Amino acid sequence: MSSDAYAFWITEPGRGEIRPVTLGEPGPDEVLVRTLHTGVSRGTETLVFSGRVPESQWSAMRAPFQEGDFPAPVKYGYLNVGRVEHGPPELLGRTVFSLYTHQSRFIAPKTAVTVVPDDVPASRAVLAGTVETAVNALWDARPMVGDRVAVVGGGMVGGCAAAILARFPGVRLQLVDVDAGRADLAARLGAGFATPDEALGDCDLVIHASATSAGLTRSLELVAAEGTVVELSWYGDKQVSVPLGEFFHSRRLTIRGSQVGGIVPGRRRTYADRLALSLELLKDERFDAFVTGHSPFAELPEVLPRLADGSLRALCHVIDYPQDHLIDHPEE
Numbered sequence: 001m002s003s004d005a006y007a008f009w010i011t012e013p014g015r016g017e018i019r020p021v022t023l024g025e026p027g028p029d030e031v032l033v034r035t036l037h038t039g040v041s042r043g044t045e046t047l048v049f050s051g052r053v054p055e056s057q058w059s060a061m062r063a064p065f066q067e068g069d070f071p072a073p074v075k076y077g078y079l080n081v082g083r084v085e086h087g088p089p090e091l092l093g094r095t096v097f098s099l100y101t102h103q104s105r106f107i108a109p110k111t112a113v114t115v116v117p118d119d120v121p122a123s124r125a126v127l128a129g130t131v132e133t134a135v136n137a138l139w140d141a142r143p144m145v146g147d148r149v150a151v152v153g154g155g156m157v158g159g160c161a162a163a164i165l166a167r168f169p170g171v172r173l174q175l176v177d178v179d180a181g182r183a184d185l186a187a188r189l190g191a192g193f194a195t196p197d198e199a200l201g202d203c204d205l206v207i208h209a210s211a212t213s214a215g216l217t218r219s220l221e222l223v224a225a226e227g228t229v230v231e232l233s234w235y236g237d238k239q240v241s242v243p244l245g246e247f248f249h250s251r252r253l254t255i256r257g258s259q260v261g262g263i264v265p266g267r268r269r270t271y272a273d274r275l276a277l278s279l280e281l282l283k284d285e286r287f288d289a290f291v292t293g294h295s296p297f298a299e300l301p302e303v304l305p306r307l308a309d310g311s312l313r314a315l316c317h318v319i320d321y322p323q324d325h326l327i328d329h330p331e332e
Contacts, residue, residue: 008102008300012072013051014308016301026107031087033113035321036095038102038297039079039126041156042315043211044234046308048076052236060261064099065108077101079126079316081116091115097128097279102300104321114275120282123294123318127160127287130316131278133232133260134160139267140258141205141230146170148203151191152219153210154182156290156315157232159189161207163286166190174199176218177210185315188289209233213241216255225251230258290315297321 005021026032040046044061047053051071053061058070068074080100084091087110096113100106116125134157143149143165151162154177162175166189175186176199186193194200196218204227208219211233219229220242247253263269269277281287292314295303300319306312 005103005105006297007075007104008077008297009068009075010049010072014049014305016049016304018298018301021103023105023107026086029110030107031091031096031110031113032085032105032107033080033082033096033098033100034085034105034323035080035082035100035103036122036323037081037126037321038077038319039129040077040102040300040304040307040314040317040319041079041130042307042310042317043155043157045076045078046304047234047236048074049304049308052238054237063101064112065101065106067101075101075103077103079129080106081122081125081128082106082321084113095122095125097125097275099129102297102319104297114272114279117279117283120279123291123320124282124287125279126318127156127282127290127316128275128278130156130290131160131164131281131287132275133157134164135274135278135281136260136263137161137207137230137232137258138164139264139269140256141207141228143168143171143205147205148172148200148224149205149207150174150176150199150203150219150222151207151209152176152196152199152215152222153208153212153233154179154185155209155211158207158209159185159290159315160287161209161232162186162191163189163284163289164281165207166286172200176222185289189286203227205230207232211235211238216240216242220248220253220255223253226253227251228254228256230256232258291318293317294320 078099095116098113174192183193206219206229209232
């Protein structure tokens, strides 16, 4: 079974193109998947597109199915939802999520795909990787019933953390962002909203996801004595400055890093468990608030620069793939 496909490559920082791919025969423990949607966030992936991954992080930042090396040429991406066209009977015809790149069809180990629940729309399921990051952060943060919590930074990761926290009983929750327009997002998620100046302090826990020094500084100001700030931001090659010489020591504050590549020791959950939980959480229609736009796959080389420079405002921008073989060729 020989199948043609197309994949998006970053050819140099700030520029990409769609290239043809020839697929071989899937093996007995592999699946052939036709992509329905991929997701692009304005966080990690736009930093990769802009060539801003520090050399010290090239190994840590590799995507599971990445080809090429940083800064370019590189095939990168990790939010893929498709339909299995060839594989074992229990997967054939099923909609699956994987950490595959922006590619119209692909072959992968059957263990690399996870079945999407029937009541989760395929276009919403691209959020699974981001929800997984938020789940991991909350495992690290260990919020409790009745906690006072602030999430600083209302992008995809911070927003997904807020969406999950909004389900905790008795929690005082605020989504904090410099963009007052994020109040609408907070309302859809069931969270309160505040700009940094208006945010309520004395928090038991602060989740920081703004990727700015100002956001991390404000997070330290909002947390109560002996409280914890969980740092979710990925800064790329940007230097961060925070006032650790002021109240940080006297109030015995903690900054805890959280990264989706590792599960907190003692949690007794596997990576498969975490992804399955994330897909179950996506049954909640509130997560539709994060899908802020759609573009066809053929336009991805023009869309990514606009996402990277902020001229196309988005949380998760969904890329839609044609299902007609006759239009599966971007150059036609």
